Amino acid sequence: MKLNKRILLQFIVFIVLVSIFLVLLNNLIVNILRTQIGLSFKWLLQPAGFALSESVLPFNPSNTYLWALCIGWLNSMKVVLSSLILATFIGTLIGMGRISRNRLIYIFSSSYVTFIRQIPLLLQLFFWYFVAFLSLSDIPLGYLGGLIQISNQGLFLLGVKLSVEFSALLIGLSIYTAASIAEIIRGGFTSVDKGQWEAYRSLGLPEKIGLARIIFPQALPAILPGLTSQYLNLAKNSTLAIAIGYADIYAVSDTTITQTGRAIEGFLLLLISFLILNLVISRAMEMVNKRILETVNRS
Amino acid sequence: MKRLTSFYKYSHLNKLVLNISRQIPITKKRQHRPLEAILSISILAIFLVSLINFFNWILFHAEWNVVTGNIRLYAFGSFPQLYLWRPILWILLIIITSLLSIFSNRKSQIYNSLILAWILIVPIGIFLLAGGLILEPVASMYWGGFILTLLLTLSSGLIAFPIGILLALGRQSEMPAINKISRIYIDIIRGLPLITVLFFGQLLIPLFLPMDFEINRIIRAVIAFAIFTAAYIAEDIRGGMQSIPTTQKEAAVVLGLDKSQTNILILLPQALKTAIPALTNQAIGLLQNTSLMAILGLVELLGISRSLLANPAFIGKYLEVYVWLGLIYWLACTCIALIARSIEQKMQPTNLNAK
Numbered sequence: 001m002k003l004n005k006r007i008l009l010q011f012i013v014f015i016v017l018v019s020i021f022l023v024l025l026n027n028l029i030v031n032i033l034r035t036q037i038g039l040s041f042k043w044l045l046q047p048a049g050f051a052l053s054e055s056v057l058p059f060n061p062s063n064t065y066l067w068a069l070c071i072g073w074l075n076s077m078k079v080v081l082s083s084l085i086l087a088t089f090i091g092t093l094i095g096m097g098r099i100s101r102n103r104l105i106y107i108f109s110s111s112y113v114t115f116i117r118q119i120p121l122l123l124q125l126f127f128w129y130f131v132a133f134l135s136l137s138d139i140p141l142g143y144l145g146g147l148i149q150i151s152n153q154g155l156f157l158l159g160v161k162l163s164v165e166f167s168a169l170l171i172g173l174s175i176y177t178a179a180s181i182a183e184i185i186r187g188g189f190t191s192v193d194k195g196q197w198e199a200y201r202s203l204g205l206p207e208k209i210g211l212a213r214i215i216f217p218q219a220l221p222a223i224l225p226g227l228t229s230q231y232l233n234l235a236k237n238s239t240l241a242i243a244i245g246y247a248d249i250y251a252v253s254d255t256t257i258t259q260t261g262r263a264i265e266g267f268l269l270l271l272i273s274f275l276i277l278n279l280v281i282s283r284a285m286e287m288v289n290k291r292i293l294e295t296v297n298r299s
Numbered sequence: 300m301k302r303l304t305s306f307y308k309y310s311h312l313n314k315l316v317l318n319i320s321r322q323i324p325i326t327k328k329r330q331h332r333p334l335e336a337i338l339s340i341s342i343l344a345i346f347l348v349s350l351i352n353f354f355n356w357i358l359f360h361a362e363w364n365v366v367t368g369n370i371r372l373y374a375f376g377s378f379p380q381l382y383l384w385r386p387i388l389w390i391l392l393i394i395i396t397s398l399l400s401i402f403s404n405r406k407s408q409i410y411n412s413l414i415l416a417w418i419l420i421v422p423i424g425i426f427l428l429a430g431g432l433i434l435e436p437v438a439s440m441y442w443g444g445f446i447l448t449l450l451l452t453l454s455s456g457l458i459a460f461p462i463g464i465l466l467a468l469g470r471q472s473e474m475p476a477i478n479k480i481s482r483i484y485i486d487i488i489r490g491l492p493l494i495t496v497l498f499f500g501q502l503l504i505p506l507f508l509p510m511d512f513e514i515n516r517i518i519r520a521v522i523a524f525a526i527f528t529a530a531y532i533a534e535d536i537r538g539g540m541q542s543i544p545t546t547q548k549e550a551a552v553v554l555g556l557d558k559s560q561t562n563i564l565i566l567l568p569q570a571l572k573t574a575i576p577a578l579t580n581q582a583i584g585l586l587q588n589t590s591l592m593a594i595l596g597l598v599e600l601l602g603i604s605r606s607l608l609a610n611p612a613f614i615g616k617y618l619e620v621y622v623w624l625g626l627i628y629w630l631a632c633t634c635i636a637l638i639a640r641s642i643e644q645k646m647q648p649t650n651l652n653a654k
Contacts, residue, residue, distance in 0.1 A: 010474045010477055013476065014476050017480065030509075030510065031505075031506050031507075032506075034510065102339060104342055108342055108346065118583075118629045118633065120587035120590040120601070121587070122590045122591060122594070122601060123590060123621060123628065126617070127618075131617045131618045135618075235492075236491070236492035237492070239492040240591070242594060243593075250492070250495065257502070264503065264506065267502070267503060274492065274495065275490070
């Protein structure tokens, strides 16, 4: 009797959802038939006709839409990977600051985290783009003996030129994500049993060795899953690139959809490319996790 | 300390400890390190110099007329001047409800009706803004600024919350069909960037509706935000449910409660309570995320600022506007955090033991 009731409940929920889905699908088909454009992916091979502000591989307006979308995907990948490295670096520093016994460093890193988290990322990106970069003069400011040069044309790092859109996005995303990464690092370190800290301190081990050889390996299992989800967040947040005119996958899809009017097909492609981006990151992190945990366990 | 004592249980470890302590000179707990001192001083110096520069700019160099001259736009968008009392009244109602949530006593009559007040604030707000019945109607294209940000946040939060609870229950359910459906929904939505969901809302929702059936852009945005936020709320509540000790479930079984009674009467209230910090973060995230509608063409707080900055009279006044916006968002987020913290404190069952 009880079993029947549960099966009935599931059946009802299932039927309701399926019928909602069918009604929506029916509307969609009616709408597509009405507009008479139908569904097709042939337009992907037509020339795109728009230029991209920057591309990893060569691109010009006579190339196909398909190639434009690929370039957009690669551009996304480029900004995600580089901000991932920078964010991890800043985040680790700030996270260490959050457990520091030095009051000043502690206060500085705590206020960094609270301040950055209370302001929308989009506003921060606008700040970096319009205020920090575009209001500079075109005469580059050099730091560290000319190794880093900043101007309203972008960043010059060790002879590599980064466009101003890319630089603003890189810095904005990294600084924003670093705040969350710092919290994860801090959480990982505080999750290590207090006795372990007391143990290495009472053994007289220097702080640096104790942190690196005793606390850090034990904190890693708690840090890595959180880190992966922050990297995925970073990838998702990178789609805000469109606001400052960086040609990432979302921006290119948006232009493509506006030009061709192929909203459904374009949206499907966008979903698929995002799925691939997510898969790449989570698979890579899985491998890294495995590697790191193996070496930690061995030593 | 527990682990430390176990160190000495084993003689070979004892030897190791002795060896290590012989090799390394014993360091004092607090040592003066020149590097750390230099680091501290330079951080302090950089911090102070930038602070002084910043306040110097705020007080003497910034031209605040882009802010002071347009307060009405930031607050209400281009809402008709004649009916401005309506959004003002709504904001007053929100402020009163917030203050009551923070300061009212948990045993008082007012406290118990606060949930109802927060639910009612959304339809009241829509009625005050849109008009109808006795009020003159105002088209939604005139809504903007901070009231639009508030409306988007509150109404999508209100829709997303019950959906989130249902999804969390579904995700915990032992019925395979319901479990699978909730899991697929949560995983897909959490894998997508918010802007694609909003884009779906603006461009594709009309395609899924019957012909000649149009819903306006704000409602489409609210639906998209609700679809997105519900998945995150579900995960937070599920986390709360998993943190409940299994003894609670066993106690419910002993009392003769069935599955759904256990979920609704025993697990859910406790899960909601433990999930409050996570849900607060979701609320703050939702408020910040409404700024994305600026990209998709709504004139909420960030959107109205973008159109102001495009005005030739205010060209180049980016920093003034962004500092001002940062301040507003910061204040709004802090208010949410304050309200949530006071609610959380009132939910602590200290009074039970006091009896």
